[in-house]
Amino acid sequence: MEKITDIKNSKPKLYLALLIFSVIVLILMTIFPIAMIVIGAKNLENCPIEPKIPIWLIVAGSVSIVLALMSSITLAIPSFKVKMVLMVVFGIFGSLIGMFQFAWFITGNVWVYSKNSTVVYDDPNSSLYCDKTLYLFTFWTITVSYILMGISIVLGIISACCSCLFSICLFGRS
Numbered sequence: 633m634e635k636i637t638d639i640k641n642s643k644p645k646l647y648l649a650l651l652i653f654s655v656i657v658l659i660l661m662t663i664f665p666i667a668m669i670v671i672g673a674k675n676l677e678n679c680p681i682e683p684k685i686p687i688w689l690i691v692a693g694s695v696s697i698v699l700a701l702m703s704s705i706t707l708a709i710p711s712f713k714v715k716m717v718l719m720v721v722f723g724i725f726g727s728l729i730g731m732f733q734f735a736w737f738i739t740g741n742v743w744v745y746s747k748n749s750t751v752v753y754d755d756p757n758s759s760l761y762c763d764k765t766l767y768l769f770t771f772w773t774i775t776v777s778y779i780l781m782g783i784s785i786v787l788g789i790i791s792a793c794c795s796c797l798f799s800i801c802l803f804g805r806s
Contacts, residue, residue: 654704661700668693671769678756678763681747685762685770688740692773695733702726737777744770 672689679685702722709715748771753764 658700658704661703662697665693665696665700667769668696668773671766675763675766679761679766680758681751681760681762682743684743685740686766688736688743689766689770689773692733692736692740695729695736699726699729699733737774740770741774744774 668689672686672693676686702725706715706718706722709718744767747762747767750760751762751767752758752760753762753767755761
């Protein structure tokens with residue numbers, strides 16, 4: 633497999649395409665977390681039913697950006713030795729962040745879903761009020777995460793079944 637520096641010198645158009653693709657992926661990976669931070673920050677005082685919901689959004693968005701940047705930095709380093717060291721450091725740090733992110737996700741579930749039946753969107757003076765955009769954005773962020781997890785599990789099972797069937801058909805029974 634060619635090194636990135638070899639591709640940069642021998643195939644500059646391919647290198648440019650890979651660079652543009654990487655920047656687009658990084659932008660896409662950070663757009664939603666930035667939206668989480670912005671919506672949370674704009675509504676810090678707009679959810680008396682559960683004042684921690686905007687904080688949850690800000691922290692979850694920030695952690696997602698940190699993870700995206702860690703991945704990007706590792707990919708952008710041309711030196712093999714530096715890349716290996718960064719991969720180990722970021723692997724350990726990323727694992728710790730991943731555990732925190734899991735716990736924070738569960739915490740957000742409790743804060744958001746426990747208020748679902750009592751939240752009020754139209755009376756800012758009510759103790760049950762939460763800004764509609766804030767609450768629904770957070771609710772659907774969590775719900776879509778579950779949907780994507782379910783799809784990933786189903787696709788993983790289908791992939792494993794197809795792999796087993798392919799190996800049985802190709803190599804016969806052992």
